Amino acid sequence: MKTADFDFDLPEDLIALEPAKERSGARLLHVGEGMADRRITDLPDLLCEGDLLVLNDTRVIPAALEGRRLPREGQEGEGVAVEANLIEHLPPVNGFAHWKAFARPGKRLKVGDSLTFGPLRATVTERDQMATSLLFKTRAEAFGEALEQAGMPPLPPYIARKRAVREDDRERYQTVFADRPGSVAAPTAGLHFTEELLAELRKRGVEQTKVTLHVGAGTFLPVSTEDLGDHKMHKEWGEVGEEAAEAIARARAKGGRVVAVGTTSLRLLESAWDGTKVAPFAGDTDIFLKPGDRFPASDLLLTNFHLPKSTLFMLVCGYAGTERMKAAYAHAVEEKYRFFSYGDACLLKRLALQ
CATH class of the missing domain: 3.40.1780.10 (QueA-like)
Structure with missing residues (x-):
C-alpha cells in the first residue's frame, strides 16, 4: 500500500x-x-x-512553554524569545527533570544555553535537527506542579500557528x-x-x-x-x-x-x-x-x-x-x-x- x-x-x-x-x-x-x-x-x-x-x-500536561534564552556570556539585553513544547519525558539527571522538546527558534539554541519559562529554569543539554533536550532546575517529583503554573495546553501545531492558546x-x-x-x-x-x-x-x-x-x-x-x-x-x-x-x-x-x-x-x-x-x-x-x-x-x-x-x-x-x-x-x-x-x-x- x-x-x-x-x-x-x-x-x-x-x-x-x-x-x-x-x-x-x-x-x-x-x-x-x-x-x-x-x-x-x-x-x-x-x-x-x-x-x-x-x-x-x-x-x-500543560506542555507549551513561552520564555527567553538568557544572554550568553558577554551579551547584553533580555535575550531571545523562545517557545518550547515538551514532547518526551527523559530519565531524570541527578534527580532533576529532563525533557525532550520542540523548540523555536531551535537553530538559535546551543548546548549550554540557559532558558527561563516563568518559574522554570532549564539548560540545553542536546540539540539535533528535530528536538532539543532540556534539563530543568526543578526536582523531578516537583516538576508536574511547577509545570501547571508555567505551561499552557499544547494545542496541535496547525492550531497554534493560527491562533494563540487561551485559558x-x-x-x-x-x-x-x-x-x-x-x-x-x-x-x-x-x-x-x-x-x-x-x-x-x-x-x-x-x-x-x-x-x-x-x-x-x-x-x-x-x-x-x-x-x-x-x-x-x-x-x-x-x-x-x-x-x-x-x-x-x-x-x-x-x-x-x-x-x-x-x-x-x-x-x-x-x-x-x-x-x-x-x-x-x-x-x-x-x-x-x-x-x-x-x-x-x-x-x-x-x-x-x-x-x-x-x-x-x-x-x-x-x-x-x-x-x-x-x-x-x-x-x-x-x-x-x-x-x-x-x-x-x-x-x-x-x-x-x-
Missing part, C-alpha cells in the same frame, strides 16, 4: 481551530451498513444496554474524565463527553471502563515514506489494568459490544490482545494499524475525522473498510463536518472478522 492511496481533498476551512460552542455540541456521522447524520448527544440511542465504553483517562483551552483540550497526567496531545474523541452524557449512557445500561494511553507528539507527524511498509510508528506508553480487562471480558460474555472511544483506546486494546482476549498490559506500544489488519479487540470505534495521508485515517480505513471510509469522508466534506482535534466525530462499525 502507498501513502498516496489515503489522500483526499479536504478544504482548509473544515479543519476546526475552535471547539464546538458546547462540549457535547459536535455532530456525529454514524457509519455502518449505511451512513446517517446524527449528533454526539444521540449516542445513548445508538448504543445498547450491555455495551461497554472504553475511555482513555490520560491527562494532558479556556485548559478546560476544552482536556476530557472530563482525565486523571493520569502524561499526554502532550489530547485523546480527542473523549473531548465530546460531558458528565451529563456519561450519566445518561449509564442510565441506559451502557457501561464504562478506563484505560490509559499517554498520547505523544508523534500523533501529528506526517507519514514521510511512499510505502506504508517503510513507516516507523512512534512509541507511546499505555496500560490496561486488570479491572478494565475483566470489564471487557464480562461485556463480551453477555453479548455486549466493546466501544473504543478514540484511536488511542483502540491502539491500546489491540496492543493488549493476547490472541483470545484483551489481557492486562503495561508498556510501550508502536502498533501501526492499517488496512489488512484484524481488529478483534473492539466492535465499534468512536473517533474524530482525521487528516489526509495520516496514520489515523489509515487506521479507520483498516477498521471499517477503505472504500466505506473514503465515501464517509467525502460525505463529511460535502456536509461540512469539522475535522481533526476540535472537530466532529464518527461512530464506526468494525468490518466482520475473517
Whole structure:
C-alpha cells in the first residue's frame, strides 16, 4: 500500500481551530451498513444496554512553554524569545527533570544555553535537527506542579500557528474524565463527553471502563515514506489494568459490544490482545494499524475525522473498510463536518472478522 492511496481533498476551512460552542455540541456521522447524520448527544440511542465504553483517562500536561534564552556570556539585553513544547519525558539527571522538546527558534539554541519559562529554569543539554533536550532546575517529583503554573495546553501545531492558546483551552483540550497526567496531545474523541452524557449512557445500561494511553507528539507527524511498509510508528506508553480487562471480558460474555472511544483506546486494546482476549498490559506500544489488519479487540470505534495521508485515517480505513471510509469522508466534506482535534466525530462499525 502507498501513502498516496489515503489522500483526499479536504478544504482548509473544515479543519476546526475552535471547539464546538458546547462540549457535547459536535455532530456525529454514524457509519455502518449505511451512513446517517446524527449528533454526539444521540449516542445513548445508538448504543445498547450491555455495551461497554472504553475511555482513555490520560491527562494532558500543560506542555507549551513561552520564555527567553538568557544572554550568553558577554551579551547584553533580555535575550531571545523562545517557545518550547515538551514532547518526551527523559530519565531524570541527578534527580532533576529532563525533557525532550520542540523548540523555536531551535537553530538559535546551543548546548549550554540557559532558558527561563516563568518559574522554570532549564539548560540545553542536546540539540539535533528535530528536538532539543532540556534539563530543568526543578526536582523531578516537583516538576508536574511547577509545570501547571508555567505551561499552557499544547494545542496541535496547525492550531497554534493560527491562533494563540487561551485559558479556556485548559478546560476544552482536556476530557472530563482525565486523571493520569502524561499526554502532550489530547485523546480527542473523549473531548465530546460531558458528565451529563456519561450519566445518561449509564442510565441506559451502557457501561464504562478506563484505560490509559499517554498520547505523544508523534500523533501529528506526517507519514514521510511512499510505502506504508517503510513507516516507523512512534512509541507511546499505555496500560490496561486488570479491572478494565475483566470489564471487557464480562461485556463480551453477555453479548455486549466493546466501544473504543478514540484511536488511542483502540491502539491500546489491540496492543493488549493476547490472541483470545484483551489481557492486562503495561508498556510501550508502536502498533501501526492499517488496512489488512484484524481488529478483534473492539466492535465499534468512536473517533474524530482525521487528516489526509495520516496514520489515523489509515487506521479507520483498516477498521471499517477503505472504500466505506473514503465515501464517509467525502460525505463529511460535502456536509461540512469539522475535522481533526476540535472537530466532529464518527461512530464506526468494525468490518466482520475473517
